[in-house]
Amino acid sequence: MVAKFQLEVVAGMEALDRPIRKSRVHRPGLEFAGYYDFFPIEHVQVLGKKEITYLHKLTHEERDERIGNVVHYHPPCFVVTWNQDGLEYLTAHCRKEGIPLLRTPRTTTEFMTLADAYLAKMLAPEIQVHGVCVNVAGIGILLRGKSGIGKSETALTLIRRGHRLVADDAVVLKKINPQTLLGTHNGTTREFLALRSVGLMNVVRVYGRGAFQDETRIVLDIELIRWKENELYNDLELEQKYTEYMGVRVPHIQIPLQPGRDVAGLVEAAAHNWYLQTQGYSAAEDFMRRLHPE
Template sequence: MVKSVSVKELVDNTHLKVFSGEEYLDRPITTSDISRPGLELTGYFDYYPSERIQLLGITETSFAKHLPEEKLKDYMNRMCQPDTPAFVISTDLEPPQELIDATKKAHIPILESKLNTSRVLSNMTDFLEAKLAPRKSVHGVLVEVYGLGVLITGESGIGKSETALELVKRGHRLIADDRVEVYQRDEQALIGQAPKILSHLLEIRGIGIIDVMTLFGAGAVRSETKVDLVVHLDIWNKDTKYDRLGNNHDTVQFFDVELKELNIPVKPGRNLAIIIETAAMNFRANSMGYNATDVFNKELNGLIKKNEKNDGQNQNDKSKDDNNEVK
């Protein structure tokens, strides 16, 4: 099934106004690509992307004014296809009368904005890409820790929700519990949010479902955030080798985005909230170019070389003393 967004949703979320055709706002939008019909106004329709929103700015409307009336009427009628969602006019411009007539006949709405064309294009693209992007549901908890989106994963009952609750009490923010919907915003960014029915809610075994926003205030929740780091909680196993120096480079991939993953062993007595806070701060430090493991290795190598040099010097001194005793 092809995902779609209605023109009404676009109007409600991108500061657009309806110029005409308010009764046709239920038309579906199936692509985030926006078309600026410049070639079409010259009569070239061989590759006309009729399924896209058609955006007209100063360039298109100015060019249209210089076209003969019959030609412009023909072009506008040909642009109004059954799968064309809407026409958008930017910069508070007046739509050509030929476009108004053609859209009324084809039952297509005309939308308008006082913003310039680039701004309108950006707003619509951002909204449509977020709504139409492929989504994946992940079992886990998403929290924002020191401004970083941390996705906590692990087996059911291991303590993900309790850890999130402790983080909220420490001033961090909850995005989603139990199910996290993730989608790719661009080549490098993965966005996570809660399903609408689970927004602001946490399930704590023995207590039940709690509303984090009601108990801790609006500052304790967010609707969505960029996912920067994955922390996987694993039941402690003495036979498993865990990273102790921070040399691991484990990653997990969602769509085209690759994220760093930390594997944290869980056993009684470990304060997972503090560990995750520290992991977030360390991740930020690494992102800024500081790596404590590299510094430690560099200093250790320096110490080893220094000791080797001293040992060599001591050996030379001992050889000289032995030679002097022989003499």
């Protein structure tokens, strides 16, 4: 977090490895005033102009007592915004208790917004699934299917058409909130695409920076399956199917494969069709209304 936000370490350099386990930051205004019920002690504590100005107005004895009472709970760290100075009293307590005291020139609102988003992502529950994650025209898609079905080859075709790879083989899914699933790579496979008979390919080196992005919101789960003869594939099915990951439901589509099918084109079509549905238009419902006009 110190490197991410370029924070100045005022005190507690030796304690920068203290774990942060909660995703939302907290402003301890009530706690400095003496109210400790519901104090979220595991959260990063942010001190803005209100908190620092309040502490400056106290007598030396009152300030020492109020700060000591808050520091006693050992939160992960304190971050002072607006590059405020006159922090000698905070510095002394933080050094004594081994708690990092950090400072940033950002405004309180700006820092809290950025820190909340960053911590929510870093501390989000996550799982790893076998598949390929791509971003098609701004729409995040998880491609799944049995090994050898053609997921990576489909991703390659999509990349050549101007879309982006996010992760190949090992896709990390992060649950940002009850409705949002983020797809990313595990770090090791970043920018790599594994192709049978060809080997590993670095898509950035081959196709340029625009062929890759670090993460994307997953809004479609597409499963590639083998075509079965005499199987009825009802393409006008109105009922949406879903796959669930960590409690987040994602629209699910199956694409049967057979020689000659443009699988990448079907993935593109599914992405654009999903976007139209989010805008309130359903081609299937429109078609059914034409069949049965009122």
